[in-house]
Ligand SMILES: [Ca+2]
């Protein structure tokens with residue numbers, strides 16, 4: 001279960017600014033296989049768990065804009081840039 005802020009809270013208009021620990025906790029929750037990287041599949045699952053439906057692909061696409069080195073996964077450093 002994703003915490004009270006959740007994945008989609010990353011880009012809501014009045015987003016809550018997460019601290020390092022909260023960000024790490026969210027990352028770990030999305031990274032279900034625990035390899036330290038968030039794949040597109042894990043992202044999709046994460047959004048799905050939060051009830052994103054029709055716009056699932058859009059949400060994933062938006063999140064993947066943080067994939068700075070274009071390896072198809074988000075590491076923690078890339079993930080945190082979503083908050084800036
Ligand atoms: Ca993973």
Ligand SMILES: [Ca+2]
Nearest residue numbers: 067069071073
């Ligand atoms: Ca990457």
